[in-house]
């Protein structure tokens with residue numbers, strides 16, 4: 013019986029993925045789940061981004077679920093997951109795209125660009141002497157595939173970068189600390205805080221009003237992880253009071269961010285619609301094919317997600 017890979021995503025380009033995967037997966041039929049899957053029993057692999065509830069139940073012989081992205085919170089939290097290995101994309105090009113976004117957002121604050129944008133709207137020449145990058149303390153929460161890469165790019169620009177994670181990490185040139193007890197001091201010494209944590213039961217609401225208050229007055233916050241890692245109401249209040257001077261937000265509690273949300277109207281907030289980094293078919297197709305090959309050979313897959321840990 014021939015094997016099938018079923019694809020589901022409302023955002024990603026199916027034809028491009030199929031065109032790249034087909035030559036790497038000879039003998040595997042690649043279909044979209046909305047198309048007729050000729051024989052659901054032939055489906056061995058699922059390449060998915062936020063499939064609907066009940067999606068997996070149609071495929072009794074599934075052997076591998078590949079999450080079409082790095083963040084797996086929408087997958088591991090659900091109750092209808094099949095008992096098969098789940099992998100995520102772990103792609104250097106995706107990490108570079110994310111690092112580019114973070115670098116842009118940090119440089120924008122480090123070079124006082126929002127102040128110049130405001131001044132320009134008022135036709136006002138507003139000289140602010142540039143600061144040394146080394147005088148700006150950038151804290152990166154989460155030192156995984158994406159966080160570590162972004163921290164390194166920031167360090168290369170000369171910022172005083174520090175990182176925080178769950179377990180201790182060693183990153184060349186970047187002082188790192190780990191665990192909840194290290195968090196208050198870490199927050200208190202971050203002029204710019206970059207949130208790059210996965211959303212898990214432990215990180216949900218981690219940056220609540222109390223922890224946001226630990227940040228130095230006038231700091232900037234960049235969230236590219238998941239909205240619920242930060243208490244959005246507390247963040248909005250901190251931005252309104254000026255305790256947090258500026259924020260760049262790519263992720264939100266509810267997406268799309270509802271039109272009535274006060275964040276839209278805040279002059280000190282830059283909003284982007286959850287695209288800091290996306291799955292890149294050209295560079296990720298090979299690792300998907302490699303994992304399919306591993307399943308066929310009965311070997312352990314790479315970039316496996318631990319549903320209990322949540323990432």
Ligand SMILES: NC(=O)c1ccc[n+]([C@@H]2O[C@H](COP(=O)([O-])OP(=O)(O)OC[C@H]3O[C@@H](n4cnc5c(N)ncnc54)[C@H](OP(=O)(O)O)[C@@H]3O)[C@@H](O)[C@H]2O)c1
Nearest residue numbers: 082083154155156157158159177178179210214236288289
């Ligand atoms: N906005 C976008 O476009 C976009 C795109 C892709 C991904 N993302 C988000 O970015 C997140 C990070 O991606 P990634 O690939 O870097 O993830 P990852 O490789 O799984 O790394 C996660 C990092 O967070 C740390 N961490 C997890 N739980 C923690 C806790 N309770 N306390 C402290 N540190 C904790 C981990 O610590 P350890 O190192 O000790 O395990 C690790 O350093 C994704 O989960 C996703 O939500 C967003």
